[in-house]
Amino acid sequence: MTVAANLAILFYFKYFNFVEDSINKVLGADLQIVEIILPIGISFFTFQGMSYVIDVYRKDVPVQKNIFKLALYIVLFPQLIAGPIVRYKDIASEIDDRRVTIEDFSYGIERFIIGLGKKAIIANSMASMVDSIWNNGATENTWIIAWIGSIGYTLQIYFDFSGYSDMAIGLGRMFGFHFNENFNMPYISKNISEFWRRWHISLSSWFKDYVYIPLGGNRKHVYLNLAIVFLLTGIWHGASWHYIAWGVWNGAFILIERAVRKNREKRGVQVTKSWMKDLVAKIYTLFIVNLGWVIFRAPHTRDAVEYIATMFGIIVPKQVGFSLLWYLDRWSLTMMILGIIFASSLPSKVATMIKKNAPEPVETIVRYILLILVFYIAIMRIVAGTYNPFIYFQF
Structure with a gap:
């Protein structure tokens, strides 16, 4: 009953107008569209509350009898608006007995600065370029500009969302809470299945534990279960057909990859590993993910189709609005290169090498200097720039 009530509230605020509008268009009805203000982050805190109810029902966690402690979990402000989705069982012990240490507080500040830098420096820079390209529409962009816009958005959404996470x-660590990681370098994945194990981990694991496994998981109706999960993933992101199309797009490749993998296992084919195969696999994954983000970014499904058609030269602009260098100035190009570098595993490898070979005082000094520099540039960008809300605030 509680789960149904949560879903009913979510449906009313997020999907009621979408359903009415779809009925009007498909059936030619004249249902009156009621203006409903969408609460920020409703999908996140609704799923978070549902996880508590389900875990209590399953007896995975005891009932929290202190209403103030339960309220603390429900309105836990550091991640309330845009995740990660925190399950009650992951922080139940810290709600009852929470300790704040100097080490945790120091780590929390460092992690916050890194996230701020991702958002204010890289994501916002990409947002300005991407918005300019998209605002021109498919008819005024060359194929190379369209590709730059899609790559820019691929970087923007990663650094925007992972920056918030x-x-x-x-912030959670500064207050004594240890939240699970939400990203693990998703753009180095070798297939779409791996990508979804690395991207928005809290949502993927939520659907796995509360939808996929109860439906049968890997035991029965595997392909149907996966299709349902990714359809729901698209719906969860927004009340629009292009979000549903994005979920179907990802789900289709998940199903294809699973079918190919099972066919190989059935025939006993041994897959040999090589750097060339790994490179091809990563390029394939980035290609599919990039096109998926075009579908995600587009205002409507038709706009996504037109944009992709421009990327592949199917639509040729009659009149180009601006040249490539208008969008890709020195700052934007620098941020794009930095974004590509920091979306890879290179920075973590360099950090590990420095930590292993450099004396601890030197490593500490270098880290603090870099953090201060990132914080300074981020603040300057916030003061000088325009307001760019987090992308996932709308979900």
Whole structure:
């Protein structure tokens, strides 16, 4: 009953107008569209509350009898608006007995600064370029500009969302809460299945534990279960057909990859590993993910189709609005290169190498200097720039 009530509230605020509008268009009805203000982050805190109810029902966690402690979990402000989705069982012990240490507080500040830098420096820079390209529409962009816009958005959404997650994890640590990681370098994945194990981990694991496994998981109706999960993933992100199309797009490749993998296992084919195969696999994954983000970014499904058609030269602009260098100035190009570097595993490898070979005082000094520099540039960008809300605030 409680789960149904949560879903009913979510449906009313997020999907009621979408359903009415779809009925009007498909059936030619004249249902009156009621203006409903969408609460920020409703999908996140609704799923978070549902996880508590379900875990209590399953007896995975005891009932929290202190209403103030339960309220603390429900309105836990560091990650309330845009995740990660925190399950009650992961922080139940810290709600009852929470300790704040100097080490945790220091780590929390560092993590918050890293997240702030991702958002204010890289994501916001990409947002300005991407918005300019998209605002021109498919008819005024060359194929190379369209590709730059899609790559820019691929970087923007990663640094925007992972930046918020870093800031939330950092704030939580400063108050004594240890939230699970939400990203693990998703753009180095070798297939779409791996990508979804690395991207928005809290949502993927939520659907796995509360939808996929109860439906049968890997035991029965595997392909149907996966299709349902990714359909719901698209619906969860927004009340629009292009979000549903994005979920179907990802789900289709998940199903294809699973079918290919099972066919190989059935025939006993041994897959040999090589750097060339790994490179091809990563390029394939980035290609599919990039096109998926075009579908995600587009205002409507038709706009996504037109944009992709421009990327592949199917739609040729009659009149180009601006040249490539208008969008890709020196700052934007620098941020794009830095974004590509920091979306890879290179920075973590360099950090590990420095930590292993450099004396501890030197490593500490270098880290603090870099953090201060990132914080300074981030603040300057916030003061000088325009307001760019987090992308996932709308979900």
